[in-house]
Amino acid sequence: MPPCPFHALVDAFAGSRPATPNAEPPADELAFLDEAHLASQAATRRAEIGRALAAGRPAPLTSAELTWAGKIAWRNHARCIGRLHWRSLQVRDHRELADPADLAASLREHLALAQGDGTVRSYLTVFAPEDPSAGAAPRIWNAQLCGYAGYRRADGSVLGDPANEAFTRLAINLGWRPPAEPSAFDLLPWVISGRDGKPALFPLPAGFVREVPLRHPQFPWFENLGLRWYAVPVVSDMLLHAAGTRFPAAPFNGWYMGTEIGARNLADPHRYNLLPLIAERMGLDRRRSRDLWLDRALIELNAAVLHSYEADGVKLTDHHTASEDFMRFLGRERDAGREVSARWDWIVPPISAAATRVFHTPMREFVTTPDFRRQPPPPGRDG
Numbered sequence: 100m101p102p103c104p105f106h107a108l109v110d111a112f113a114g115s116r117p118a119t120p121n122a123e124p125p126a127d128e129l130a131f132l133d134e135a136h137l138a139s140q141a142a143t144r145r146a147e148i149g150r151a152l153a154a155g156r157p158a159p160l161t162s163a164e165l166t167w168a169g170k171i172a173w174r175n176h177a178r179c180i181g182r183l184h185w186r187s188l189q190v191r192d193h194r195e196l197a198d199p200a201d202l203a204a205s206l207r208e209h210l211a212l213a214q215g216d217g218t219v220r221s222y223l224t225v226f227a228p229e230d231p232s233a234g235a236a237p238r239i240w241n242a243q244l245c246g247y248a249g250y251r252r253a254d255g256s257v258l259g260d261p262a263n264e265a266f267t268r269l270a271i272n273l274g275w276r277p278p279a280e281p282s283a284f285d286l287l288p289w290v291i292s293g294r295d296g297k298p299a300l301f302p303l304p305a306g307f308v309r310e311v312p313l314r315h316p317q318f319p320w321f322e323n324l325g326l327r328w329y330a331v332p333v334v335s336d337m338l339l340h341a342a343g344t345r346f347p348a349a350p351f352n353g354w355y356m357g358t359e360i361g362a363r364n365l366a367d368p369h370r371y372n373l374l375p376l377i378a379e380r381m382g383l384d385r386r387r388s389r390d391l392w393l394d395r396a397l398i399e400l401n402a403a404v405l406h407s408y409e410a411d412g413v414k415l416t417d418h419h420t421a422s423e424d425f426m427r428f429l430g431r432e433r434d435a436g437r438e439v440s441a442r443w444d445w446i447v448p449p450i451s452a453a454a455t456r457v458f459h460t461p462m463r464e465f466v467t468t469p470d471f472r473r474q475p476p477p478p479g480r481d482g
């Protein structure tokens with residue numbers, strides 16, 4: 100039994116529905132088609148697609164249906180606070196692609212489109228689905244299309260992002276050459292496998308990934324810390340589950356909420372762990388936790404993230420706006436007669452939690468489809 104009653108509830112609930120996609124009734128799987136079509140047509144399409152699934156083939160969705168599946172998968176995703184904007188998702192139908200070099204070319208387009216001129220637009224690119232008759236489905240081995248290397252030093256500490264340490268080693272084993280002088284913010288290459296499951300390496304053209312150097316609106320010393328983060332999070336290791344079909348390579352992006360960077364990536368003790376350094380530069384006494392040096396450092400780091408992205412014209416939301424947007428989303432879904440699956444511990448921002456309305460809102464998670472799901476790493480990718 101987990102120690103926390105909330106997690107106990109979530110776990111108990113998760114266990115009450117089958118977790119394996121194929122165990123779900125096809126009726127649920129294809130219900131989303133009712134939103135894509137008029138009633139008479141939806142019935143026909145359900146029958147056609149149901150026949151393909153029964154024969155063990157991937158769902159023969161039209162591009163328009165796939166677009167609906169992608170948007171509804173976003174709308175359904177229990178961990179996402181940004182779902183008010185689900186209708187704006189642009190879906191790229193690249194189901195014909197399974198070759199790593201073709202995926203890499205498509206991913207370069209995806210990132211360029213998503214980055215725009217800083218506007219940041221939400222895209223989903225869908226590559227070849229699982230299909231027993233075709234061999235393995237393609238996989239993107241990176242957790243995200245942008246990410247910084249993590250190098251373990253002899254003393255056990257890590258230069259860069261510890262979250263990517265195993266992936267960095269993998270890339271090096273595949274032949275990636277880190278810069279001559281490794282830094283804490285070296286962009287990682289892409290690792291992609293095709294039908295044969297073998298990983299291939301695709302270094303990124305220099306300057307291709309948009310990044311934001313971090314500075315603080317009041318502290319001039321802050322920019323000398325040399326901190327930066329990339330503009331767009333493109334999640335590339337999750338599976339799109341739609342219409343009884345699994346799409347293991349279906350990278351998608353939204354735009355950042357500041358706290359993802361300022362309260363997690365750069366602040367977590369097991370990530371960049373920068374709060375002690377920032378507190379020191381702020382001249383705070385780090386001996387007494389009740390002086391709130393951690394909290395003060397955390398707020399200023401978040402202020403720097405919000406300020407820098409805004410100054411550079413790169414779209415990023417703050418947690419107060421995101422919380423209000425999510426409350427509007429809940430209202431709209433209620434008006435549409437749909438219950439919202441949501442995980443409170445993911446929706447509530449990691450700072451100033453109780454100052455946001457989502458904190459005071461009960462939530463319940465349940466299995467939905469279409470959805471984005473976690474999947475085991477490709478065979479050969481250890482972490």
Ligand code: ARG
Binds near residue numbers: 181359
């Ligand atoms: N939390 C992840 C990160 O910090 C990104 C997850 C997706 N975030 C988003 N805003 N769409 O990189």
